[in-house]
């Protein structure tokens with residue numbers, strides 16, 4: 001982080017241990033440095049939105065927490081446990097599968113594409129991991145899954161197969177499937193980017209409800225600035241592999257400090273405004 005950073009820290013001022021801790025985390029592909037010595041803490045219940053230009057490293061930051069990419073350097077901890085490493089006789093060694101599996105169970109993930117099991121009903125999509133990963137009885141898993149599917153507004157779809165659902169409904173199943181496991185932290189990686197515009201709202205609204213209800217920490221990679229502003233306790237702006245600035249939504253969107261964030265927001269507002277003008281002229285043409 002550079003000296004432009006402001007904000008961050010424990011949200012309510014009470015001392016708590018972070019549920020997610022990145023320490024000097026770097027990622028390179030060959031000679032290309034994608035992330036550079038990232039330090040980041042996410043506290044229990046905290047909602048952190050990550051924004052930044054395309055290619056700034058947002059997804060890579062999330063994929064390392066999702067255990068899909070290994071950091072080139074640095075450590076990540078979830079709930080006090082190292083993610084990519086484990087300690088053996090006081091020494092840091094690469095984590096074995098069993099250790100990774102244990103830590104992974106603390107992390108829920110929702111991707112741009114839904115990755116549902118096509119041959120299973122919606123209900124079974126949500127119960128499978130409860131039964132086979134958490135060892136729950138089918139009856140108990142079904143009860144918990146039905147409760148969760150009701151929360152995301154899909155009680156009437158439990159016996160359908162994914163192919164019969166809209167993109168927005170599929171994404172709500174994916175959210176239910178992850179949240180039902182009661183993870184310590186939920187990661188949303190551009191959860192609405194693959195959806196038709198008219199379906200984005202229903203998914204964002206489900207995420208907002210979960211955020212308002214839960215003590216679950218959330219990390220949300222998003223291009224939806226309004227959504228980030230509404231949902232996040234803290235917004236992080238990344239650029240060229242670094243956290244350039246972070247703060248409350250008000251600090252980030254209304255009083256951005258660094259020229260890079262100011263330029264990013266002004267580019268974003270221009271595109272948004274142009275989109276609005278185009279939409280207005282299209283509907284005027286239709287009239």
Ligand SMILES: Nc1ncnc2c1ncn2[C@@H]1O[C@H](COP(=O)(O)OP(=O)(O)OP(=O)(O)O)[C@@H](O)[C@H]1O
Nearest residue numbers: 029032034052053054055056057058059060061190
């Ligand atoms: N497997 C890979 N091999 C080489 N380079 C990669 C790989 N994955 C990502 N990169 C590069 O890392 C950089 C950061 O990518 P990343 O997807 O994290 O950015 P992002 O901020 O999430 O972008 P977007 O908003 O477009 O999704 C990009 O320049 C990308 O080309």
